[in-house]
Amino acid sequence: MMEPKTLAQLLACDPLAPVQSAIVSTLTSLLPGVRVVAHPGRVDLSELLAKSVATAPGIGVGWSRVRRAMHMDGSFGALVEWVAYIVAEARVVDGRRVEKEAVGLAIGGQVLRALADDAACFWGRAGILPPQMQPQAELKPLFTVRDMAEGTAYYTVTWTQLVADVGETLFPTATGTANPETGTIDYADPDHIAAIAKFLPARKSDGDA
Secondary structure: OOOOOOHHHHHHHOOHHHHHHHHHHHHHHHOOOOEEEEOOOOOOHHHHHHOOOOOOOEEEEEEEEEEEEEOOOOOEEEEEEEEEEEEEEOEEEOOEEEOHHHHHHHHHHHHHHHHHOOOHHHOOOOOEOOOOOOOOOEEEEOOOHHHHHOOEEEEEEEEEEEEEEEEOOOOOOOOOEEEOOOOEEEOOOHHHHHHHHOOOOOOOOOOOO
16 A cells, blocks of 8 residues: 655655766766756757756756556556757867867767667666667757857757666565475465465365364
């Protein structure tokens, strides 16, 4: 049965915020010189024009949707659709000018490489599955004519990733010990047997009352 939790307890067991922080940390290490920050979610055009997502060159890591992914045992994970908002402007690199589009593509390409890397894609955390193949990770432009006139280009990298074991299984999790003499599995607590019994087919013997 579901039990009430205080806000403090909910924050302590929230599985998503730590993953977002881990993504920010990993991308920061893989993109030195690029400012990577956490973003609360979708952005609107006014945020982009005000450059409040991140300063260029920068990335705002947010998410657009979270869905429940159910398992056969009643447990579930969180299927998160992550979004990396890339803000790019023309830069002087190694003594030459690089246009904003090239800067944005270079940053987006590095994010895609991280998602394809069999170590980086887990963001240094356990309990996360690799990015899903369908839909695949995608780099897309996100800008307007006005943005181009102001010298700023915007891109997004989107991917979907499962954060496992968010909800607990409905089935009993007690562990018994095999008894070779009787051919039974013994449990230390009778309540464990009672919890398991309703999930198992049973036959009443002649000796039962």
